[in-house]
Amino acid sequence: MSKHHPLLQSFGALLVLDADSRRIQAVSSNLAALIGISVSEGHDQTVSGVLGRRLSQRMRRELQGQQRLAGPLTFTRPANSTRLQLYAYRTGMHVVVEIEPLNSLGKRRLLGTVNERLIRLAESSNQEELLDCLVRAVQELTAHDRVSICHFDSDWNGLIVAEACTGRLPPLLGQRFPANDFPVTLRCAYERHPVRLIQDVAAPSEHLVPSGYPVELNDSFLRAPAPERQYYLRRLGVRGAFSVAIHGDTALWGLLFCHSALPHPVAPPVRDAVRTLVQMATQRLLLLRARQEARYLQRVQDSLVLSANSQLEPQSPHQLLLEQADTWMTLFRAHGVTLWANGSIFQAGNTPTPEAISQFVVRLKKAHVHSGPWCTRDVENEPLTSSLAMPGQCGALAVPLLMSTSQRGWLLFFRPEQVETFYWAMQPKMAPQAPLMTLPSAAWHEEVVGKSEAWQRVERLAAMDLGEDLTLAISAYEISSLNMHLKRERKALAEANKRLEQLAHFDPLTQVWNRYRIEQAIDAEIVAAKRYGATCALMLFDVDHFKQINDTHGHSVGDDVLVSLARLVEGSLRGCDHLGRWGGEEFVVLATHSDMEAAVVLAERLRGLVATLHIEAIAQPITVSIGVAVWRPGDSCKTLVARADVAMYRAKRSGRNRVEVATKEIF
Numbered sequence: 001m002s003k004h005h006p007l008l009q010s011f012g013a014l015l016v017l018d019a020d021s022r023r024i025q026a027v028s029s030n031l032a033a034l035i036g037i038s039v040s041e042g043h044d045q046t047v048s049g050v051l052g053r054r055l056s057q058r059m060r061r062e063l064q065g066q067q068r069l070a071g072p073l074t075f076t077r078p079a080n081s082t083r084l085q086l087y088a089y090r091t092g093m094h095v096v097v098e099i100e101p102l103n104s105l106g107k108r109r110l111l112g113t114v115n116e117r118l119i120r121l122a123e124s125s126n127q128e129e130l131l132d133c134l135v136r137a138v139q140e141l142t143a144h145d146r147v148s149i150c151h152f153d154s155d156w157n158g159l160i161v162a163e164a165c166t167g168r169l170p171p172l173l174g175q176r177f178p179a180n181d182f183p184v185t186l187r188c189a190y191e192r193h194p195v196r197l198i199q200d201v202a203a204p205s206e207h208l209v210p211s212g213y214p215v216e217l218n219d220s221f222l223r224a225p226a227p228e229r230q231y232y233l234r235r236l237g238v239r240g241a242f243s244v245a246i247h248g249d250t251a252l253w254g255l256l257f258c259h260s261a262l263p264h265p266v267a268p269p270v271r272d273a274v275r276t277l278v279q280m281a282t283q284r285l286l287l288l289r290a291r292q293e294a295r296y297l298q299r300v301q302d303s304l305v306l307s308a309n310s311q312l313e314p315q316s317p318h319q320l321l322l323e324q325a326d327t328w329m330t331l332f333r334a335h336g337v338t339l340w341a342n343g344s345i346f347q348a349g350n351t352p353t354p355e356a357i358s359q360f361v362v363r364l365k366k367a368h369v370h371s372g373p374w375c376t377r378d379v380e381n382e383p384l385t386s387s388l389a390m391p392g393q394c395g396a397l398a399v400p401l402l403m404s405t406s407q408r409g410w411l412l413f414f415r416p417e418q419v420e421t422f423y424w425a426m427q428p429k430m431a432p433q434a435p436l437m438t439l440p441s442a443a444w445h446e447e448v449v450g451k452s453e454a455w456q457r458v459e460r461l462a463a464m465d466l467g468e469d470l471t472l473a474i475s476a477y478e479i480s481s482l483n484m485h486l487k488r489e490r491k492a493l494a495e496a497n498k499r500l501e502q503l504a505h506f507d508p509l510t511q512v513w514n515r516y517r518i519e520q521a522i523d524a525e526i527v528a529a530k531r532y533g534a535t536c537a538l539m540l541f542d543v544d545h546f547k548q549i550n551d552t553h554g555h556s557v558g559d560d561v562l563v564s565l566a567r568l569v570e571g572s573l574r575g576c577d578h579l580g581r582w583g584g585e586e587f588v589v590l591a592t593h594s595d596m597e598a599a600v601v602l603a604e605r606l607r608g609l610v611a612t613l614h615i616e617a618i619a620q621p622i623t624v625s626i627g628v629a630v631w632r633p634g635d636s637c638k639t640l641v642a643r644a645d646v647a648m649y650r651a652k653r654s655g656r657n658r659v660e661v662a663t664k665e666i667f
């Protein structure tokens with residue numbers, strides 16, 4: 001399409017004015033025929049001279065500081081009372097004025113029809129009903145032979161999804177138009193100007209006077225169609241064409257086409273009415289789609305493991321897959337699903353082998369570094385998957401699970417082949433210069449094989465949601481497993497520590513303190529005695545003739561004697577006194593806060609108590625010899641025990657079963 005296209009359609013006339021909207025610089029050659037005033041070439045005409053003072057002043061006022069008029073202005077041609085419509089906009093250093101005749105269409109009737117159709121559009125509950133309602137309403141308004149809605153796929157091929165047809169042109173419903181029928185320049189033109197009207201494809205074009213005047217007319221509603229467009233429409237058997245763009249959220253969703261086999265005028269109010277209907281339908285379409293997507297996302301959300309199981313114990317990836325696989329496969333229209341987490345593979349349904357999955361994941365990790373999903377509907381021809389063994393698979397969707405900065409998991413869905421038949425209205429590869437053809441009686445059709453159903457945008461979004469949730473669920477499971485492990489470890493550690501403490505501090509036979517522990521206690525007591533001037537006493541006692549007990553009754557009976565004696569003595573002590581086994585058949589009692597007098601009383605009590613001990617199999621009484629020493633300044637554990645030891649041996653020498661007190665002289 002040329003940038004400057006000075007040819008115009010003859011149903012309207014055009015004036016090119018200076019930036020001030022005062023002087024006329026060029027006009028279309030049909031201006032005189034339309035408004036009855038001729039502007040001869042070379043004459044410097046004023047706008048008010050041609051349009052009248054009031055109209056030109058109003059136009060100037062409304063254009064002041066604006067790029068275009070807010071709406072059209074209407075006026076009556078004085079010569080024959082024809083009603084005309086005027087529209088003006090700025091382009092570069094010019095103001096362009098478009099003038100079209102207004103026929104006497106009952107505006108009120110039109111308004112009623114439009115209102116009634118708008119209500120119906122607003123009430124339609126699904127896309128099919130909505131588009132059907134739209135094509136019928138538009139056909140009722142414009143009376144074209146065929147009104148169709150063409151929806152673009154992601155490759156810009158157009159599919160006719162709704163149609164109202166009178167029979168004068170062949171129906172196109174369900175047929176596809178190849179992407180090269182909608183070149184990017186054409187799509188951009190629709191972005192800028194959603195409405196395009198060609199009343200007669202074959203009508204001779206009007207040119208500008210003076211001819212070739214350098215003005216940008218791309219924005220002109222009256223601009224004549226480019227020759228290739230004319231040729232294209234004539235190939236379709238179309239003389240009158242009218243189209244309105246349907247804009248989606250981000251790009252052109254589709255086009256509404258009105259075609260007629262014969263030239264077909266569309267009055268400006270009808271044109272505006274159709275535009276309003278299309279805008280309304282577009283809003284409704286987006287709303288219906290948004291609702292449908294929201295419902296779908298909600299269903300996926302409902303299947304999300306974390307929210308569903310927040311009250312329960314976290315589940316392992318394997319349990320998750322077992323429970324959710326069927327739901328997920330239904331939601332994502334997949335026949336297989338794989339969860340790859342921390343090097344383990346969990347699968348359900350029809351999936352590639354674990355070996356192929358492992359290779360797939362390695363490649364994905366290398367090639368797909370961003371956090372969005374990766375997908376293909378043609379694994380055989382996709383470089384990343386083409387050399388992998390994936391029999392029975394055509395589509396794959398891979399969702400990265402970002403478990404940690406270094407670790408990724410993957411949720412993979414697989415789809416089988418979906419053979420589809422495309423009915424092409426025109427052969428996709430056909431060159432634009434191909435000979436004219438009458439439109440398809442039996443449309444050219446193509447079997448599309450080797451591809452799965454496409455992964456929809458909303459499905460990819462939902463897969464991301466699911467991936468995020470799964471990541472959380474798996475992390476929660478891992479944390480809970482680690483915690484459980486940690487708990488077990490802690491318990492084992494506490495038990496080991498307890499055992500260790502037992503071993504370190506207690507005598508394994510008698511279960512009273514061992515020598516190491518009683519020494520610690522004696523040291524602590526000596527520190528307290530030094531600091532606070534407290535006294536403490538130590539009793540060292542030894543079982544009399546113990547060797548004989550062993551020799552007569554056996555070692556185990558000897559053991560029983562030691563155990564029973566220790567239990568008896570320990571049970572009779574105050575809470576602040578301690579018993580420890582010093583070694584062999586020797587024991588130590590540490591009596592805190594005791595002076596010699598109290599210690600001797602205690603020692604005598606213990607001696608008497610031991611003498612009451614009765615062990616079966618032993619006839620003679622069991623007695624002990626006790627040496628008592630009281631701490632005195634300068635004593636260490638060693639000297640204190642040594643003095644008690646000397647006293648104890650004196651007790652032995654003095655006949656046993658008695659208490660002897662350490663004398664001051666020693667040490």
Ligand SMILES: Nc1nc2c(ncn2[C@@H]2O[C@H](COP(=O)(O)OP(=O)(O)OP(=O)(O)O)[C@@H](O)[C@H]2O)c(=O)[nH]1
Binds near residue numbers: 543544547584585
């Ligand atoms: N059954 C048993 N015997 C022990 C244990 N520890 C030391 N003995 C024995 O205790 C005996 C101590 O004997 P001696 O030191 O000769 O003293 P005694 O026979 O008690 O004689 P007096 O002390 O002089 O009355 C030895 O035969 C040791 O083997 C023990 O844990 N269990």
